[in-house]
Amino acid sequence: MRKLLSDFFADHPYIRVVGTARNGMDAIKKIQMLKPDIVTMDIEMPLMNGLEALKIIMKDHPLPVIMLSSATQSGAKSTFEAMDAGAVDFIPKPSGAISLDLKDIKSDIIRIVENAATVHVSKLTKKREPIDEKINISKNLLGDQKTVKPLNDSNVKTQMITSSTQKSWHTNAKKIVLIGTSTGGPRALQEVIPYLPQDMKAPVIIVQHMPMGFTKSLANRLDQLSKIRVKEAEQGDILQNGVAYIAPGGYHLRLRKVAKTYAIELDNVEPPNGGHRPSVDIMFDSVSQFNDLDKIAVIMTGMGSDGTKGLQALKRNGNVKAIAESANTSVVYGMPKAAYATGLVDEVADLHDISKIIMKYLT
Structure with a gap:
């Protein structure tokens, strides 16, 4: 060897x-x-x-x-x-x-x-202070979880960016959170997903570049740490608020509409996109076709530019807030940098602030 x-x-x-x-x-x-x-x-x-x-x-x-x-x-x-x-x-x-x-x-x-x-x-x-108990996550960060209070923007260190494509943000519209990440992603996800409250009013879809056999373990690990439920996505899963779905290694993940709900479609036949299967671009592009969903798109640490073309597709259709992890905390500042270069990113944030910004747009 x-x-x-x-x-x-x-x-x-x-x-x-x-x-x-x-x-x-x-x-x-x-x-x-x-x-x-x-x-x-x-x-x-x-x-x-x-x-x-x-x-x-x-x-x-x-x-x-x-x-x-x-x-x-x-x-x-x-x-x-x-x-x-x-x-x-x-x-x-x-x-x-x-x-x-x-x-x-x-x-x-x-x-x-x-x-x-x-x-x-x-x-x-660098790691955030460990979470002592799952039950305290939403209370520590967001106040009592039954009456989640709006976040104080002054507590979130971000770079606000004015985008020419920005549309009005409807607080009562259906929303979905989309996360794409690669190298350094498992650690980064542990700094975001466990800090989301159980009663969040949106599902979360995650594409982490990872081979078959590992994404299920990642989902189980995050589920143990998190207030929300985290699972490896399965064919036909109906999206539910307060649940995070991780695309399985070796499969592209797309959405299809089923009546008034959305279901997950998995595909291991289409070749890797830019060397990746699952691909952030393919997931973003699939969700972009549903104008009745407001999207919060997050691109975190990783090599390359996966997610950039998908972000452009998202911004062409409907309401989208795009968040890119900052160079300060990205293990590899590739994917977030490529997204930022499009001019379509609304906020650039350090890793430990991303969960707060997601909730700012959901509450």
């Missing part, structure tokens, strides 16, 4: 492999000695596993770490624990613990490592 990964970068123009380690203990020693810019590390290792080593690395020698993980239930759980501990991204192994067919995902591995080279380590270690 170490030889395979090293060979992938033998001819790379600017990435050089400076060393390999047999286990977590060896990794910590080599990092102290070699001072690398990026580390790839398997979760499953002898003597000291990757998760234990990662916690020491992020405490003593913080740097971008990419985890290799098996796409199993326990592997997915360990992956999210690693991302909580500061890992920047992960690579799912194609065929279990010993994946000698890593060459099948060589291009993905190289891309992920290249992305990690752009990450600021400080953004991997």
